[in-house]
Amino acid sequence: xxxxxxxxxxxxxxxxxxxxxxxxxxxxxxxxxxxxxxxxxxxxxxxxxxxxxxxxxxxxxxxxxxxxxxxxxxxxxxxxxxxxxxxxxxxxxxxxxxxxxxxxxxxxxxxxxxxxxxxxxxxxxxxxxxxxxxxxxxxxxxxxxxxxxxxxxxxxxxxxxxxxxxxxxxxxxxxxxxxxxxxxxxxxxxxxxxxxxxxxxxxxxxxxxxxxxxxxxxxxxxxxxxxxxxxxxxxxxxxxxxxxxxxxxxxxxxxxxxxxxxxxxxxxxxxxxxxxxxxx
Numbered sequence: 239x240x241x242x243x244x245x246x247x248x249x250x251x252x253x254x255x256x257x258x259x260x261x262x263x264x265x266x267x268x269x270x271x272x273x274x275x276x277x278x279x280x281x282x283x284x285x286x287x288x289x290x291x292x293x294x295x296x297x298x299x300x301x302x303x304x305x306x307x308x309x310x311x312x313x314x315x316x317x318x319x320x321x322x323x324x325x326x327x328x329x330x331x332x333x334x335x336x337x338x339x340x341x342x343x344x345x346x347x348x349x350x351x352x353x354x355x356x357x358x359x360x361x362x363x364x365x366x367x368x369x370x371x372x373x374x375x376x377x378x379x380x381x382x383x384x385x386x387x388x389x390x391x392x393x394x395x396x397x398x399x400x401x402x403x404x405x406x407x408x409x410x411x412x413x414x415x416x417x418x419x420x421x422x423x424x425x426x427x428x429x430x431x432x433x434x435x436x437x438x439x440x441x442x443x444x445x446x447x448x449x450x451x452x453x454x455x456x457x458x459x460x461x462x463x464x465x466x467x468x469x470x471x472x473x474x475x476x477x478x479x480x481x482x483x484x485x486x487x488x489x490x491x492x493x494x495x496x497x498x499x500x501x502x503x504x505x506x507x508x509x510x511x512x513x514x515x516x517x518x
Contacts, residue, residue: 268318
C-alpha cells in the first residue's frame with residue numbers, strides 16, 4: 239500500500255508543483271483543516287495521517303476509522319510547510335474520500351440486511367479499482383463487511399470460465415480437491431440446483447449460487463436440507479445484487495451475500511482542505 243501511495247504522489251506531482259513553487263515561498267508554514275462535506279463512515283484516516291506525517295507535517299487526527307461523521311465535521315488539523323501540504327492534499331483526499339464512500343455503502347447495506355437477518359455476512363468482490371484493491375478491501379472491513387479474497391492465492395474459487403475451460407463442474411472440483419493443499423478452502427460457482435447438490439456432495443467448502451433469484455435459492459436450500467447437505471457447506475449468493483434489491487435475499491437462510499456494487503458503483507464522500515492561517 240505504501241508503494242501505491244508513493245506512486246500516486248509521484249504521478250500527481252509530475253516533475254514539480256509549478257503553481258505552488260511559483261506562488262509560495264519555500265519556507266512558508268500554514269495551518270489548515272480537512273473537513274467533511276458529507277455524512278457517512280470515516281475510512282482511511284490512518285492512511286491520511288501517515289501521508290502528512292511522513293512528510294514532516296504536524297497532524298492532529300480528530301476522527302478514527304469507522305466513526306460516523308457529519309457534514310461540517312473537522313477530520314484533521316494540519317500545521318506545516320505550505321508547499322508540502324498542498325502537494326499532499328489531493329492524494330490524501332482522494333484516498334480517504336474513496337475509502338469512506340466504500341465504508342459508508344458497506345455499513346448502510348449491512349444495517350439493512352441485519353435488520354432482517356443478523357447472521358448474513360456482507361462481502362466484497364474483486365471488482366475493485368485497479369491497483370486500489372487493498373484500500374477498497376480495508377474500507378469494506380472498516381464498514382463492517384467481509385473482505386472476501388484479497389488476491390488469487392487466498393483460496394480456490396472456481397468460476398464459470400474455469401468450468402468452461404475444464405469441461406464440467408464435476409471435473410473442475412475434482413481437480414481442485416486433488417491439486418490443492420488442505421489448508422485452502424475451495425469455493426465453486428454454480429448456475430443450477432443440480433450442480434449445487436453435486437458439489438456439496440463432492441466436498442466443496444463454499445457453494446456460490448450465481449445469479450439465482452430468491453425463489454430458486456429457497457428451492458436449492460430446501461433440497462440441500464432434504465439430503466442432509468446444508469450443514470456441510472457455506473452458501474454464498476452473488477450476481478445482480480444491489481442496495482435496491484438486497485432485502486429480497488436477506489430473509490433467506492444463506493451465509494454470505496457478495497456484492498461488486500460495494501466497490502464498482504460506490505460514490506466517494508466529499509472532503510476538502512481549508513488553509514485558514516499562515517504561520518511564519
